[in-house]
Amino acid sequence: MNQHFSSAGATLPPGDVAPAGDVVRIVDLKRRFGRTPAVDGVSLTVRKGEILGIIGRSGAGKSTLIRCLNGLERPDAGQIFVEGREITGLSERDLQPLRRRIGMIFQHFNLLSAKTVEDNVALPLKIEGRSKAERLARAAELLDLVGLADKTKAYPASLSGGQKQRVGIARALAARPALLLSDEATSALDPETTRSILSLLKDINQKLGLTILLITHEMEVIRTIADRIAVLDAGRIIEEGPVWSVFADPQSEVTRSLLGGIRPQLPAAIAGRFARSGREAILRIDIAGEAARRPLLQELAAAVPGRYRLVHGGIDHIQGEPVGTLFLGAATPAGRLAEVVDFLNARGARVEVLGHVTDDV
Numbered sequence: 001m002n003q004h005f006s007s008a009g010a011t012l013p014p015g016d017v018a019p020a021g022d023v024v025r026i027v028d029l030k031r032r033f034g035r036t037p038a039v040d041g042v043s044l045t046v047r048k049g050e051i052l053g054i055i056g057r058s059g060a061g062k063s064t065l066i067r068c069l070n071g072l073e074r075p076d077a078g079q080i081f082v083e084g085r086e087i088t089g090l091s092e093r094d095l096q097p098l099r100r101r102i103g104m105i106f107q108h109f110n111l112l113s114a115k116t117v118e119d120n121v122a123l124p125l126k127i128e129g130r131s132k133a134e135r136l137a138r139a140a141e142l143l144d145l146v147g148l149a150d151k152t153k154a155y156p157a158s159l160s161g162g163q164k165q166r167v168g169i170a171r172a173l174a175a176r177p178a179l180l181l182s183d184e185a186t187s188a189l190d191p192e193t194t195r196s197i198l199s200l201l202k203d204i205n206q207k208l209g210l211t212i213l214l215i216t217h218e219m220e221v222i223r224t225i226a227d228r229i230a231v232l233d234a235g236r237i238i239e240e241g242p243v244w245s246v247f248a249d250p251q252s253e254v255t256r257s258l259l260g261g262i263r264p265q266l267p268a269a270i271a272g273r274f275a276r277s278g279r280e281a282i283l284r285i286d287i288a289g290e291a292a293r294r295p296l297l298q299e300l301a302a303a304v305p306g307r308y309r310l311v312h313g314g315i316d317h318i319q320g321e322p323v324g325t326l327f328l329g330a331a332t333p334a335g336r337l338a339e340v341v342d343f344l345n346a347r348g349a350r351v352e353v354l355g356h357v358t359d360d361v
């Protein structure tokens with residue numbers, strides 16, 4: 001079992017400073033609407049330079065959490081530190097400079113249609129009172145970064161969804177924020193455009209060292225670019241850890257269900273042929289890390305004689321770590337299937353006997 005579940009942190013004394021290296025530190029945050037606890041005691045840290053993905057079903061409290069973070073929502077209790085400064089309890093005026101440390105991108109882009117691309121990008125700098133020359137120079141630099149150098153004078157209406165989101169990203173970066181917040185920024189885009197936007201975000205993360213907090217209901221988004229994942233359900237963090245480890249060994253039913261679409265499943269054609277009298281067991285073997293690096297099947301065949309064949313599955317690589325699921329047909333001498341299961345379990349695989357089949361399927 002992986003131990004990636006983190007316990008809630010204790011409340012820090014007021015005025016305390018977050019440890020160096022943490023861009024955001026959230027401590028026991030609560031926000032309720034009437035009887036609905038939208039955020040119900042969330043403690044969370046976003047480390048400098050990382051991409052943290054927060055996933056949850058609709059209504060889990062993701063947007064409320066992010067709105068507390070950028071000061072649009074006042075929490076009922078708890079603390080939020082941005083770059084070591086507590087923002088909870090600040091007046092609207094004192095919040096302004098801290099808000100500028102946070103850039104945000106949105107599902108529906110939120111561009112100003114009457115302004116050119118370059119003016120949209122430069123808007124945060126105008127609000128900061130920067131000179132026109134400075135604004136335009138920065139806009140040009142950012143539009144180059146997001147691959148839209150030729151769209152400077154265009155209006156948003158003439159752009160595709162993916163291009164609009166690139167403008168949104170450029171605008172979010174204009175004031176050189178410490179943190180980029182993304183609330184479902186790819187949910188309105190097709191899969192190919194989603195991939196290109198995610199790869200741009202990863203690129204910016206690596207090139208500029210930008211810290212990103214990404215909120216999504218899609219595991220694929222997290223798998224593609226996040227370093228760490230936190231699963232939010234009913235206003236609480238129910239699971240947290242490196243992406244590969246949560247994918248390899250989800251601890252909660254909610255996480256498993258969110259992973260559902262991208263976890264390998266036994267093809268129905270095989271499941272449809274399960275028979276009580278079958279001699280060949282079909283096993284589901286989940287492996288990751290060390291267990292996925294060793295010659296496990298060869299070792300198995302040497303330890304327990306039998307006829308083994310791979311019927312489905314494969315190994316993926318998440319953050320460079322092998323994570324996968326193998327569906328194995330195992331025809332072993334009577335009574336020795338339990339040895340197979342014990343053998344694999346002892347080597348860090350997770351094994352489930354799904355059923356039996358009578359002949360090759």
Ligand SMILES: Nc1ncnc2c1ncn2[C@@H]1O[C@H](COP(=O)(O)OP(=O)(O)O)[C@@H](O)[C@H]1O
Pocket residue numbers: 033036037038056057058059060061062063064065
């Ligand atoms: N302004 C609001 N007034 C009343 N209820 C709200 C408000 N905002 C959010 N909620 C409720 O809080 C819960 C969490 O909502 P939200 O943060 O939008 O979730 P998510 O973004 O994960 O879908 C939901 O039950 C939602 O109906």
Ligand SMILES: [Mg+2]
Pocket residue numbers: 062063064
């Ligand atoms: Mg939301």
